[in-house]
Amino acid sequence: MIIQAVTRCGYGPIGIDETSxxxxxxxxxxxxxxxxxxxNVTPGKDPATVERFSRDCMDHNGVPExxxxxxxxxxxGFRKGIREHLPHARRIVDKFHVxxxxxxxxxxxxKTEGRSNPLLKRTKYLWLRNEExxxxxxxxxxxxxxxxxxxTGRACRMREVLQxxxxxxxxxxxxxxxxxxxxxxxxxxxLEPMKDFARMIRRHFAEIVxxxxxxxxxxxxxxxxSVIQNVKRRARGFRNMDHFATMIYLTCGRxxxxxxxxx
Numbered sequence: 001m002i003i004q005a006v007t008r009c010g011y012g013p014i015g016i017d018e019t020s021x022x023x024x025x026x027x028x029x030x031x032x033x034x035x036x037x038x039x040n041v042t043p044g045k046d047p048a049t050v051e052r053f054s055r056d057c058m059d060h061n062g063v064p065e066x067x068x069x070x071x072x073x074x075x076x077g078f079r080k081g082i083r084e085h086l087p088h089a090r091r092i093v094d095k096f097h098v099x100x101x102x103x104x105x106x107x108x109x110x111k112t113e114g115r116s117n118p119l120l121k122r123t124k125y126l127w128l129r130n131e132e133x134x135x136x137x138x139x140x141x142x143x144x145x146x147x148x149x150x151x152t153g154r155a156c157r158m159r160e161v162l163q164x165x166x167x168x169x170x171x172x173x174x175x176x177x178x179x180x181x182x183x184x185x186x187x188x189x190x191l192e193p194m195k196d197f198a199r200m201i202r203r204h205f206a207e208i209v210x211x212x213x214x215x216x217x218x219x220x221x222x223x224x225x226s227v228i229q230n231v232k233r234r235a236r237g238f239r240n241m242d243h244f245a246t247m248i249y250l251t252c253g254r255x256x257x258x259x260x261x262x263x
Contacts, residue, residue, distance in 0.1 A: 013069035015094070015218040016053075016078055018045035019225045027241075028053075029221060029228070029248070033071060036220045038252040041245040050081025071216045073097040074204050093207040094218045095166055101197055102159045103128050108193035109155035119145060120152060127156040130163075155194050158186055166211075175212040179205070224252045 013033040018026045028049035030040035042052045054064040064086050071092045072078045082091055106127050114120035126134065126142045134142065146153045161182050169175035179201065186198035201208060211217075231247050 013071065013092075013214065013216045014039070014067060015071040015216070015221050016050070016082075017072065017094075017218050017221040017225070018049075018075075019228055027244070029224060031218070031221050031224060031252075033216050033218075033220060038224055038248060041248050043241055045075070046077040047081035047084065050078065050085045054085040069214055069216060071218050073218075074101075074200065074207075090210060090214070091207045092210045092214055092216055093204050095211055096217060096219070096222065098201070098208060099163070099166075101200060102162050105193040105197040106152070106155045106159050109191050110152040112193070113151045117150070119148060120150070123152075127152055127159075151191055154189060155191055158182065158189070158194055161185075169212055172209050172212040176205075176209050179209065224248075227251050 012035075015031045015033050016028060018028050020026055026043070026045040028042050028045050029038055030042075030053050031038050040053045040056055042049045042056075057064050057067075065088050067086045067089045069092060070082050070086060070089045071094050072082070074093055074097060079091065082089055107124065110120060110124060110127055114123075123141070123145065126138055126145070131139060131142070161178075165175055165178045165182065169178060183198040183201055186194040189195065228248055228251075231251055232244070
């Protein structure tokens with residue numbers, strides 16, 4: 001029995017993200033962000049993955065030039081692939097990837113300061129979690145540490161300001177102004193991890209601000225990734241890429257089972 005998985009190239013917003021297959025081998029998954037299902041699976045995480053999606057799209061009577069919005073991370077591979085093979089698509093940097101990089105920057109700032117300040121011992125998650133996720137004791141500990149004028153406390157406040165921008169900004173222009181101010185603050189902070197993060201934001205500024213006009217994220221792909229990893233564990237890994245892709249389509253792709261044929 002052969003399952004013929006059909007790529008559906010819709011013209012609504014799509015999301016592109018990678019996930020691990022085995023070890024350092026990756027696959028790229030493309031999802032329809034309106035229908036919330038997987039429409040393409042291909043090996044790798046470089047520009048060629050977008051090229052293969054584009055070809056599959058054309059093979060099934062789609063027109064890649066009609067794709068207008070793509071949510072993805074800040075990787076250069078996806079950026080190059082979208083520019084070359086989805087030429088009319090506007091790239092939206094997924095806000096969850098921005099938040100992840102912010103957390104990594106705060107964590108680096110905390111580790112650097114923690115080497116010389118014993119007050120920061122075992123406080124990592126006080127700075128990385130939202131305050132509503134902390135217990136009363138943890139919240140009181142965080143507030144007491146904040147009064148010590150710690151560098152990590154400043155880095156955490158920058159992360160919280162970024163979160164407020166995503167939560168409260170009502171227009172792209174408002175977000176643009178607030179992000180610009182935040183980047184200026186980070187660049188003058190003398191906190192190297194936060195300065196690196198500010199440079200990253202500036203390199204992708206237009207694509208980050210695009211979210212506030214088109215608020216799409218890759219949350220559906222994050223959900224699909226947990227399903228994909230579960231499929232992989234149940235099968236104890238897939239040596240054959242076609243078999244792995246077929247299982248992903250079956251579990252996440254709403255396949256038309258009329259396409260099943262027997263041989």
